[in-house]
Amino acid sequence: MQDFAQSFYLAFQLVASANPDLVEIVLLSLKVSLSAVFLSVLIGLPLGAAIGVARFPGRNAVIVLVNSLMGLPPVVVGLLVYLALSNAGPFGWMRLLYSPAAMIIAQTVLITPIVAALTREIVEQLNDEYAEYFRSLCLPRHRALAAYLWDARFNLLTVGLAGFGRAVAEVGAVIVVGGNIDHLTRVMTTAIALETSKGDLALALALGLVLMVIALSVNALVMMMRGTATRTAYA
Amino acid sequence: MANLLPLVVRDLGYAVRDTVLLRDVNFTVKSPGVTVVMGPNGAGKSLLLRLLHGLLAPSRGSVTWGGAPPDDAVRRRQAMMAQRPVLLRRSVRANMDFVLSLREIEDRRGTCDALLERVGLLPFAARPARRLSGGEQQRLALARALAQGPEVLFMDEPASSLDPASTATIESVVRELKHAGTKVVLVTHDAAQARRLAEDVVFLHRGTLTEQASAERFFERPSSEAARQYLAGGLVI
Numbered sequence: 234m235q236d237f238a239q240s241f242y243l244a245f246q247l248v249a250s251a252n253p254d255l256v257e258i259v260l261l262s263l264k265v266s267l268s269a270v271f272l273s274v275l276i277g278l279p280l281g282a283a284i285g286v287a288r289f290p291g292r293n294a295v296i297v298l299v300n301s302l303m304g305l306p307p308v309v310v311g312l313l314v315y316l317a318l319s320n321a322g323p324f325g326w327m328r329l330l331y332s333p334a335a336m337i338i339a340q341t342v343l344i345t346p347i348v349a350a351l352t353r354e355i356v357e358q359l360n361d362e363y364a365e366y367f368r369s370l371c372l373p374r375h376r377a378l379a380a381y382l383w384d385a386r387f388n389l390l391t392v393g394l395a396g397f398g399r400a401v402a403e404v405g406a407v408i409v410v411g412g413n414i415d416h417l418t419r420v421m422t423t424a425i426a427l428e429t430s431k432g433d434l435a436l437a438l439a440l441g442l443v444l445m446v447i448a449l450s451v452n453a454l455v456m457m458m459r460g461t462a463t464r465t466a467y468a
Numbered sequence: 469m470a471n472l473l474p475l476v477v478r479d480l481g482y483a484v485r486d487t488v489l490l491r492d493v494n495f496t497v498k499s500p501g502v503t504v505v506m507g508p509n510g511a512g513k514s515l516l517l518r519l520l521h522g523l524l525a526p527s528r529g530s531v532t533w534g535g536a537p538p539d540d541a542v543r544r545r546q547a548m549m550a551q552r553p554v555l556l557r558r559s560v561r562a563n564m565d566f567v568l569s570l571r572e573i574e575d576r577r578g579t580c581d582a583l584l585e586r587v588g589l590l591p592f593a594a595r596p597a598r599r600l601s602g603g604e605q606q607r608l609a610l611a612r613a614l615a616q617g618p619e620v621l622f623m624d625e626p627a628s629s630l631d632p633a634s635t636a637t638i639e640s641v642v643r644e645l646k647h648a649g650t651k652v653v654l655v656t657h658d659a660a661q662a663r664r665l666a667e668d669v670v671f672l673h674r675g676t677l678t679e680q681a682s683a684e685r686f687f688e689r690p691s692s693e694a695a696r697q698y699l700a701g702g703l704v705i
Contacts, residue, residue, distance in 0.1 A: 365554070366550070369523060369546075369547070369548045370616070372570070380566070384556055384558065467557045467558070467596060
C-alpha cells in the first residue's frame, strides 16, 4: 500500500515537474495520434459522405464491411501494416518500419473505418431530410456534399474526437509497427506497458494520469459541443 | 426564354408497386395566377405537386411546362415550399444565402434583407433557423423560395396550423406574386383560403381528378358529388 501511495506521489511529481522523458513521450503520442486523425478525416469524411449519399449496387455490402472494420483489433492492424512495411512487404522499400510514420499509418488504418462509418450514418440521415429540397434546387452533387458536411459539422467534430480517443489509447498497433524504441517510437500506451512490466510504476502512473486527463478532456469537449449544437439546433 | 405556361397534364398516373396513388389525371392551366389543388386527406394533392415539379417520375402519362418536361432546366425556374419546410442547420440569414448563392446576384445581402423584411423576419436574421416557431419557419421557407426568383411557385399547405398573422403574411405575398405574374400552385385544405386566393381549382378525390374549374364556378356550382360534399363540410372519405 505504501509502495502504491509512493508511486502516486512520484507520478504527480513527474507530471508537476514536467519531466523531460514524460513530456517527450506525451508529445510524440499527440503528434502520432493527431496526424492519424488528420489523415483519417481526410480519407474517411469524403468516403463516408459519398457512401451516405450515393446509391449503387452492393452498397449494403460496403456499409457492412465499413461497419465491421470499426471493430478491427489494433494488434491485427499492427500486424498487417508490419507485413506491408517489412523488408519483404510491398512497401518495404520505404523503410518506415519502427518509425513514427509507421505508427501514424497503423493508427490511420485503425480509425479511418470509424470516421467513415460514423460519417456515413450522419450524412445519410441528413440526406434523407435534405434530398428532396436539394433536388428541387437542382443542386450540383458536390455542393450538396459540401452542404451535408457543413451542416453535420458539430457531429463530425465529435467523430474526429472519437477517432482521436481511439487512436491515443490503443497500444496493439503502435507497439507492433513502432517497436517502443526509447526517444524514437515510445508513446504513452507502449511506455505504460513497458514501465509496468519493469516495475517502474511511477512513470507508468504519470503517463496513465496524462492519458486519463486527455480522455476526460476529449469527452468533455464532445459533451460541450453536443450541448452547443443542441441548444442552437445546429445538430 | 420560353414561357413555362401552359401546364399540360395528360393521363398522369403514379403507382407504388400495385398500389395506384394517382390515376388518369388530365388538366391544363394556361393563365398565371393562383391554381388551388383541393381534396380530402390522401387524395394525392402533395403527390401531384411533386409530379408537377418533377421531383417524382410519373408511372404513366406526362407533365409538360410550355411543352417541356419538368427537367432540371424547368425546375430551376420553379420553387417549392414543402408542408414541413426543410431548413438547413444554419442561421436564418445563412439559409437565405445558401439559395441566393445559386443565382448570380450582385447585392446578395441587400436582396436577403429585403426578402426577410417582406416576410417579417429581418429581426431574426441571426437566429438559428430551426429555433424559429412553426409560423416563422414557414415564412422563412417562403422567403427562401422567393430568393430563387421562381416563375412558378408550388406551395404545399403553406398555412396549415399557422396563426392568423403568419397566414396573412403568406397570403399577402401570394397576392403580390399573382400581380407580378408568377404562377402559384397551392395545395390547401382550407376552403376559405382557397376562396380568398384561387383563380382556378383542381379537385382530387381518391387519386382521381374529379373537377377542374374556375374558382367562382367551383365554389358556386361544384359539378362533382365529392366536391359538393367537401365544400358543404361533409366527411369525404
